Amino acid sequence: MQSVTSTRDGEVLILTIDNPPVNALSWHVRNGIGEEIGKAVADDSVKAIVLICAGRTFIAGADISEMGNPNIPSGLTFLEVFDTFEHANKPIIAAIHGSALGGGFELALVCHYRIAVPSAQLGLPEVKLGLIPGAGGTQRLPRVVGIEQAAIMVSLGEPISAVEGHERGLVDRLAEETSLRADAITFARECIAMGPRSTRNLPVTGNLAAIEKLKAENARKWRGFEAPYVALKCVEFAAGVEDPEDGLRFEREAFVRLREGTQTKAQRHMFFAERQAAKVEGLPKDTPLRDIRRVGVVGAGTMGGGIAMNFLQKGIPVALVEQAQDNLDRGVGLIRKNYEALAAKGSFSAEQVEQNLDLLSPSLALEDLSDCDLVIEAVYEVMDVKQEVFAKLDRICKPGAILATNTSYLDVNEIASATSRPQDVLGMHFFSPANVMKLLEVVRGDKTSDDALATVMALAKRIGKIAVVAGVCHGFIGNRMLAQRQHAALQLLLEGASPEQIDRAHFAFGMPMGPFQMSDLAGLDVGWHRDPSRVETIRDALCAAGRLGQKNGKGFYDYDERRNGTPSPETLAIIEDFRSRSNLPKREITDEEIIERTLYPMVNEGHLMLEEGKAQRASDIDVVWVHGYGWPAYRGGPMHWGEQEGASKIAAALEKQGIPVAASLKENIG
Structure with missing residues (x-):
């Protein structure tokens, strides 16, 4: 033709x-x-x-x-x-x-x-x-x-x-x-x-x-x-x-x-990566999709409310369930406040705000989720709590309903084991704020059915998300790599770098904020064991001292009423105490070393995930980090950036740090 x-x-x-x-x-x-x-x-x-x-x-x-x-x-x-x-x-x-x-x-x-x-x-x-x-x-x-x-x-x-x-x-x-x-x-x-x-x-x-x-x-x-x-x-x-x-x-x-420059190569890489991410390896194109007409959300906190908004603004009715009336009222109020703020910016008309809210059904009873086609759990990040919720949903929800957990770290297979229908269970890890962030990690459990996975991937596109399939592992793709960065950043504190220097180096690299600014924003007490007498890490010490992050005005930094952070003498004293007890000499650390020490282990972890089959492709990892964590698009994600840095350089630096080098990274040397 x-x-x-x-x-x-x-x-x-x-x-x-x-x-x-x-x-x-x-x-x-x-x-x-x-x-x-x-x-x-x-x-x-x-x-x-x-x-x-x-x-x-x-x-x-x-x-x-x-x-x-x-x-x-x-x-x-x-x-x-x-x-x-x-x-x-x-x-x-x-x-x-x-x-x-x-x-x-x-x-x-x-x-x-x-x-x-x-x-x-x-x-x-x-x-x-x-x-x-x-x-x-x-x-x-x-x-x-x-x-x-x-x-x-x-x-x-x-x-x-x-x-x-x-x-x-x-x-x-x-x-x-x-x-x-x-x-x-x-x-x-x-x-x-x-x-x-x-x-x-x-x-x-x-x-x-x-x-x-x-x-x-x-x-x-x-x-x-x-x-x-x-x-x-x-x-x-x-x-x-x-x-x-x-x-x-x-x-x-x-x-x-x-x-001829590096930025367009990175951004073109991301253009194709985003389109490739929607393709699930081994999933037949003719896989039937389940009909999703009504969605349930368990938990009306900031995350649950944000998740609900994604569906409401696409005309999908949502049942929002909480345990206590004041929590439910607070959650519904926050949804209204968010929509009204968007309306003030011209994103919605006042009429559309009311139309969206008319699709919301607040409830204190899990039984009101019985007619939902998809239920997303967004409760505390505690395995026992999540398993209890899923056991109840298993009894209440209709056959064929998809049961999804918004967990950031926990084992989706273990959560699914609390039900009689593990084929209907998967992870839908939204990023905060859930109504704004485009990334959705879809976690495929060992027994998740093809049609459940295909349905959620199609639904993600329907609500304007970029979905990436991840396998079950601690932290999935994004948070598993984040843990490597955080571990290296904490080690650098003990060797003489300050939180401010480490964060400044990451900001200069192109990140929206550094590791410690991010920790303060998320809350240092998230996942903390909550025993003030048990101080094993710098974070434990900060939490024990009541330094929980932006939420109470003090964490790695001190914050004013507008949440502007400044270096904290108390935090620096805590870090110095840990450093002295670790018998590590204090030394000058360059910004270049900070970037290599914190980001090279992330690249290595990405290679390990690919070897283990926890991520489908390297470009999927890049999509997660660009759209979920603010990695600068002009650097193309950590895996693309790692290619530009060179496998030999990264492997040598990792070996110097005593970190085992992934086999697939070694294969790229030379």
């Missing part, structure tokens, strides 16, 4: 791109477009050209798989195709439905006119892959919509609707949803009289102050990322350049620099 075909409607030539699934601008598409445009330009009987796409979308971007691939056949480049369009002696009209993104949107920009159905989306998402538009997007867009809107689109990477595009002059005509082809041909005949129109020759309008405003508003979000700032620099250059060719050259050089 040809990817580009042409038909005629009188004096109008219609070029149709058909390259499923998203009509990417692959090499054969570019060659086909170039060939057909060349013939159309030479044909005097053709007065206008309509570019339209088959299937569900306009061109949704470049073919990412071609980037860096030396085996791609030679042919026309993007710039050569675009140059043909721009200098055509007859009007070319882009007819847009679905999504015109990245290179597809740049091609629409280089067309002389644009018509789109109202539901279409237009955007330049390259920044999300660590890139910028490389075929004129940063230079042509400011000339069409002005500096402010162009800066927003190229630096944030979010699409706008065709309706908004029409309001801003980006789309010349809106078509009917069901008659794009016919409307585009009619519009093309109107364009014949107007003739070709080049966007690159339009003047740039707007104020450069909009760029500085964007930088200030997104400083925290963009910390460590290169692409947003480069994109804005290109827009700024477009505003000041006299010859548009200079602007196109400036953009192209910036694009190439980013393309």
Whole structure:
């Protein structure tokens, strides 16, 4: 099948791109477009050209798989195709439905006119892959919509609707949803009289102050990322350049620099990793799914309430059960408060808030979960408590209901053993705040059935989560690796580093916070044995001294009423006491050593999990850490980062620390 075909409607030539699934601008598409445009330009009987796409979308971007691939056949480049369009002696009209993104949107920009159905989306998402538009997007867009809107689109990477595009002059005509082809041909005949129109020759309008405003508003979000700032620099250059060719050259050089850098490699890795994570090895594609119409949540605390919100906002009724009325009222109140806060930000209307809350059924009776298709337990992280809950759910819930635990560490098989239906039991480990964090670790027990697992993976996508399958082990994927980092960080305290230095090194690496800031946020008493006379670790000593973290204003740090932390003399004294009793000499420790000592063991643990089959693939581990723990996406997750560091370097450092090196890591040496 040809990817580009042409038909005629009188004096109008219609070029149709058909390259499923998203009509990417692959090499054969570019060659086909170039060939057909060349013939159309030479044909005097053709007065206008309509570019339209088959299937569900306009061109949704470049073919990412071609980037860096030396085996791609030679042919026309993007710039050569675009140059043909721009200098055509007859009007070319882009007819847009679905999504015109990245290179597809740049091609629409280089067309002389644009018509789109109202539901279409237009955007330049390259920044999300660590890139910028490389075929004129940063230079042509400011000339069409002005500096402010162009800066927003190229630096944030979010699409706008065709309706908004029409309001801003980006789309010349809106078509009917069901008659794009016919409307585009009619519009093309109107364009014949107007003739070709080049966007690159339009003047740039707007104020450069909009760029500085964007930088200030997104400083925290963009910390460590290169692409947003480069994109804005290109827009700024477009505003000041006299010859548009200079602007196109400036953009192209910036694009190439980013393309050859480490950040885009990491972000492209994550792009594919997120899609791969949804695939479960060994699970037949035709595995039947259970119907999930009503969900139950046991526990109305912060986690339980957040879990409930995921389903409510997707229109799925939720029964929320607690033991005590005051706890239940507090939980329901928190859900309302969270929704109202989101409504204040424009995420929901007041009507939607009430609609969501109308789907919530608070209860003090587990029996009210009897008609639920899925029940998620979110109670205390104590095995006896969880087994007691599951034994009750086993008696109450209907046959075929999926029973899930939100445990962060505990053995899912042991929890399942409290029921007569272990095939229906699995882990659904949400991350806090559960209504915000995108990651969901789905823990597959030894006896979890294929259809239960497939159902939860599909449900995760339905509620907007990125799900990763983990096997049963202490802490699963994320927390098992976190434990390695925490152990190394505590050892560094005994050798002379301070909590502040260790946290600062991790922040500089790109993490949102360091190990001790995270501990204070979570609460130092989580999992503590609660015996003040039993002090075996620094954490035990802090808890025994009443230093529980942010919750009571003192942990590794001292906190003010706004939870701003400062170094604590009391904590430093406790650490010094432990260090002196450990007979370890105090020494200077560099930030580089901190990163190696805390993160290399994580990479090693990832390899061990892969060897044990507790994670399906290395990229799944990366997805967990980027979306669950704030690992910087521009470093691609710990496993991708470990590859860039090099197996030999990591293995040597681990051996120096006395840590056994995973066999699969040793295999990569050399």
